[in-house]
Amino acid sequence: MTDLIKAIDPRGLIRESYRIDGIRIEECRSIFLDWALFDDHEMPQAERIKTLLTHFGADAPEHPMTEVMKLALDDAAAPKRRGGRKGRVG
Template sequence: MKGDARDPRGLIREAYRIDGITAGECRTIFLDWALGVPADQDTKTEVKALLVQYADEPTSHPMTQTLIAALRDAAPAKRRGGRAGRQ
């Protein structure tokens, strides 16, 4: 079995196993994982469950930091430049 119900492809689990993984690599892995979450499931709920599942990992680990950041609300969109933004 590669992963579990929350992480079927084992992406998050493998991220914790990679020595020297960077924050950028964790964000890429997280995005790949998030795109695989079924549309009928709440991603934030799944992220919270992953944080509980990996609670024994250090909070300084880049994947833990990525998961925590995923729970924050996104900043409101700013005005885009160009012709469309002026009209």
């Protein structure tokens, strides 16, 4: 494992999720949320997710954690509507 991956996933949550046989998407969501809420890294989160996907997801494209991380990137990229005055005025 590279130093960058160790820095991005210091507790090994993402790494270990790929090692659990029969893990379900619900469990992967919970693990991912734990990783996302408690990470402390200067690299933007989207970049960290892309790096983890490249490292772990390339060999496991059908793994539930790969799906969870791809969905997280899709949600981050989707423009969000702003409500109230800011949404109308800019």
